[in-house]
Amino acid sequence: MxxxxxxxxxxxxxxxxxxxxxxxxxxxxxxxxxxxxxxxxxxxxxxxxxxxxxxxxxxxxxxxxxxxxxxxxxxxxxxxxxxDWKSCAPGEAPSDMDQVIGTGDGATAVFPLVKTYGDAGGAWVRRIAKPVAGTVVVSVDGLAVDPEAYAVDVVAGTATFAAGHVPPAGAVVRAGFAFxxxxxxxxxxxxxxxxxxxxxxxxxxxxxxxxx
Structure with missing residues (x-):
C-alpha cells in the first residue's frame, strides 16, 4: 500500500x-x-x-x-x-479459533488475514490489511500454534509459517486478532x-x- x-x-x-x-x-x-x-x-x-x-x-x-x-x-x-476492530464480537477477546483464513495444502506458507461476516442468507469475506502488532494468534486444525512458528506482517496483513511448520494438506487454519x-x-x-x-x-x- x-x-x-x-x-x-x-x-x-x-x-x-x-x-x-x-x-x-x-x-x-x-x-x-x-x-x-x-x-x-x-x-x-x-x-x-x-x-x-x-x-x-x-x-x-x-x-x-x-x-x-x-x-x-x-x-x-x-x-x-x-x-468493529476485532476478529470477534465487541464484548469478546480474540481467540485463535475466530476466523478461518485458509486451508493447508502442504506447500502454502503465507495466509492473508480475513474476517467473514455471514449468516444463513449469505456471507462476505473482508481482507484485513492492518492487524495490530502483538494481537494475532493462530491455530491449525484446532490446535494453537506456537508464536515462534509463524511471523505476522502487520503492514501487509499476513501470517507466514516458518519452514517445518507449514500446515499440511486439508488442515484448517484459523486466526484471531485486533485490527x-x-x-x-x-x-x-x-x-x-x-x-x-x-x-x-x-x-x-x-x-x-x-x-x-
Missing part, C-alpha cells in the same frame, strides 16, 4: 466518531414493478466522521499536527473503528472554530477507507 504512514489516529481524539460500511448498488425499476439490482463495488468501503466537538486547545492542535503530518489526503494512516482500518483524510482542509478562550471544535473530519 503506497503513500501510507504506519501511525494511528489518536484513540482519545476519535471518541464520538460516526460512520461505518458503505456499498454501491445500482437499482433499476422495471415496467412490471420488479427490480434489477447490481453491486457496483465488490467490497464495502468504510467512511467515518471524526469531528471532535468541543475540545481543548491542546487536542485541537494535536488534530492539526496529525493532519499536517499526513499532508491532508496525501498519506493514509491507521484508524480504530469504534465498533485497524487503513484510511485517509477525505478533505484537504481542516476548519477550526474557537468557541472559548481555551476550547474549540472541528465540526467535521471526514475519513475514507483505503482498500488494499
Amino acid at each position: 503506497t503513500g501510507f504512514h504506519e501511525v494511528q489516529f489518536p484513540l482519545r481524539l476519535a471518541l464520538g466518531t460516526s460512520g461505518g460500511p458503505v456499498r454501491r448498488t445500482d437499482i433499476v425499476s422495471l415496467s412490471n414493478g420488479r427490480e434489477n439490482r447490481n453491486a457496483r463495488w465488490r467490497d464495502s468501503r468504510r467512511s467515518y466522521d471524526a469531528g471532535s466537538g468541543i475540545r481543548s486547545i491542546g487536542d485541537l492542535y494535536e488534530v492539526l499536527a496529525f493532519f499536517e503530518a499526513r499532508r491532508g489526503g496525501l498519506y493514509g494512516f491507521r484508524f480504530r473503528d469504534p465498533l 485497524d482500518v487503513p484510511v485517509r483524510f477525505a478533505i484537504d482542509r481542516i476548519d477550526v472554530s474557537l468557541a472559548h478562550f481555551d476550547a474549540g471544535r472541528i465540526p467535521s473530519i471526514p475519513l475514507t477507507e483505503i482498500l488494499p
Whole structure:
C-alpha cells in the first residue's frame, strides 16, 4: 500500500466518531414493478466522521499536527473503528479459533488475514490489511500454534509459517486478532472554530477507507 504512514489516529481524539460500511448498488425499476439490482463495488468501503466537538486547545492542535503530518489526503494512516476492530464480537477477546483464513495444502506458507461476516442468507469475506502488532494468534486444525512458528506482517496483513511448520494438506487454519482500518483524510482542509478562550471544535473530519 503506497503513500501510507504506519501511525494511528489518536484513540482519545476519535471518541464520538460516526460512520461505518458503505456499498454501491445500482437499482433499476422495471415496467412490471420488479427490480434489477447490481453491486457496483465488490467490497464495502468504510467512511467515518471524526469531528471532535468541543475540545481543548491542546487536542485541537494535536488534530492539526496529525493532519499536517499526513499532508491532508496525501498519506493514509491507521484508524480504530469504534465498533468493529476485532476478529470477534465487541464484548469478546480474540481467540485463535475466530476466523478461518485458509486451508493447508502442504506447500502454502503465507495466509492473508480475513474476517467473514455471514449468516444463513449469505456471507462476505473482508481482507484485513492492518492487524495490530502483538494481537494475532493462530491455530491449525484446532490446535494453537506456537508464536515462534509463524511471523505476522502487520503492514501487509499476513501470517507466514516458518519452514517445518507449514500446515499440511486439508488442515484448517484459523486466526484471531485486533485490527485497524487503513484510511485517509477525505478533505484537504481542516476548519477550526474557537468557541472559548481555551476550547474549540472541528465540526467535521471526514475519513475514507483505503482498500488494499
